[in-house]
Amino acid sequence: MSNHTPNEEGGICPECGKSFWGRKDKQFCSISCKNRYHNRVVQERRSYRLATLSALSRNYQILDALLKDKRTSADLAELEKAGFDPAFITGHRRGSLRHDDYACFDIRYFRSDTRIFNIRRLRLNGR
Numbered sequence: 613m614s615n616h617t618p619n620e621e622g623g624i625c626p627e628c629g630k631s632f633w634g635r636k637d638k639q640f641c642s643i644s645c646k647n648r649y650h651n652r653v654v655q656e657r658r659s660y661r662l663a664t665l666s667a668l669s670r671n672y673q674i675l676d677a678l679l680k681d682k683r684t685s686a687d688l689a690e691l692e693k694a695g696f697d698p699a700f701i702t703g704h705r706r707g708s709l710r711h712d713d714y715a716c717f718d719i720r721y722f723r724s725d726t727r728i729f730n731i732r733r734l735r736l737n738g739r
């Protein structure tokens with residue numbers, strides 16, 4: 613004989629892996645598992661966001677240094693050795709001509725398979 617009501621059902625806690633009985637919509641064995649699970653999810657999202665911002669910041673510093681050296685193009689392999697990751701951009705526009713336009717904040721560039729070129733700074737407030 614089961615001592616569970618028809619509204620209850622068994623589940624596996626996604627935090628500790630323990631099986632439990634409870635209301636059909638119950639997802640965790642306890643409030644502390646629920647809190648631990650959600651705190652970890654929030655922490656993982658925050659870490660991912662910070663890692664993304666950090667990669668964008670590194671890309672920006674590299675592009676900014678190129679512009680300060682009066683360089684408007686660079687080999688992608690060389691940039692990647694310096695820590696540039698082309699997967700991190702703040703904008704992308706499909707090019708009307710041959711190349712797509714990429715943005716890292718106010719710095720724009722075109723990209724081929726091996727190079728970035730026409731690196732330029734967006735004009736802000738006419739400067």
Ligand SMILES: [Zn+2]
Pocket residue numbers: 625626627628629630640641642645
């Ligand atoms: Zn649990």
